[in-house]
Amino acid sequence: MTSTKHTLSVLVENKPGVLARISALFSRRGFNIDSLAVGPTEHPEISRMTVVVDVDLLPLEQVTKQLNKLVEVLKVVELDPLASVTSQVVLVKVRAEANNRSGILETAQMFKAKIVDTTPDAMTLQVYGNSDKISAMLEILQPYGIKELVQSGVVAIGRGPRSITDRSRH
Template sequence: MITKHTISILVNNQPGVLQRVSGLFGRRGYNIESITVGESEEVGLSRMVIVTEGDDNTLEQISKQLYKLIDVIKVIDLSKNPMVARELALIKVNSEPAQRPEILGIVETFRAAVVDIGPSSLIVQTIGDSEKIDAMIELLRPYGIRELSRTGVTAMIRGAIK
C-alpha cells in the first residue's frame, strides 16, 4: 500500500551531501514531495526531513540506499511513530481595501498572521500541518494569490523517543 512517509536523515554537514541524497532519490525514481535541511542538535551534523510516497518495501530500499552514502549517519521513518510535523507558508494575496475584512477573517480563523500590507496586497504567514496550509490556500485562492512560498515539512517524534 502506497503511503506518505516522513524520513529524518542525520548527515555530516559537508558540501554536496544534499545533492547526493536528492540524486539518490532521482536515480531510483522516487519523488521528493518536500525536503528541509538545517543544523541539528550536534555540531557538524545536519538533519534532513524528507516527505516521500511509497510502500514499506520502497521505504526499506530508500533507507538501505541512504546508508550506503558516506555522510549519512542515521535514517529514521518518523511516520511510524507519533510525530509533530509543521510547515510554514507565506502567501501574497490580492487585497483591495474593501476585501481586507473578509481576508482578515480567514487569517484569524486559521490563527495565521498578516506580516506585510501593501496598497493592493497582503502577505499572510501561516504555520501548521500541510493540510491546514492547503485549506487556507484554497480559501484565499478566490481573492487571487500572487505568490506562494512553502518551507516544506519539518518533523520530530513526540515525547522522549530519540
C-alpha cells in the same frame, strides 16, 4: 500496492555535497521529493534532513537501505504520522482590495496567520502549521486570488522524550 506519503528523518554529517548525494539517490530511483528541509541539529557537526516522498513501502525500504550505505548518513528513521509532529511555514500573497480585506483578515485570524506585508492591492500572510492546516487556509484564500505562494519544507520530530540524535543510538 498504493503509494502513500512517508516522512524520513535522516541524520547526516554536516559536510558539503551531502544534500546533493542524497537527493541524487532519490532521483536515480525515480522518486519525486515532495518536501525537503535541511538544517543543523543541536550538534553542529550533524545536520538533519526531513524528506517527504510519495512511494510504495517496498521501494522506500530499498532507498532507506541505500541511504544507510552512504558514509555521511548516520541514521535514517521513518516517522510515524501519529507519533510525530510536523510543521512548515508558508508565505502567501493574496489580492486584497478594499472590499475583501476584512475577509482576508478574518481568515488570517482563524488560522493564526500573521500579516507580514500590506499594499493597496495585496496582503502577504505568514502561517505555520501542519499540511492540513496550510491546505485548509489556502482553500479559503483561493477565491480572493492567490498572487504568489512560497512554502518551506516540512520539518518533523518524534513525539515524546526520545531523540534520534542521542549519541548512544548511532
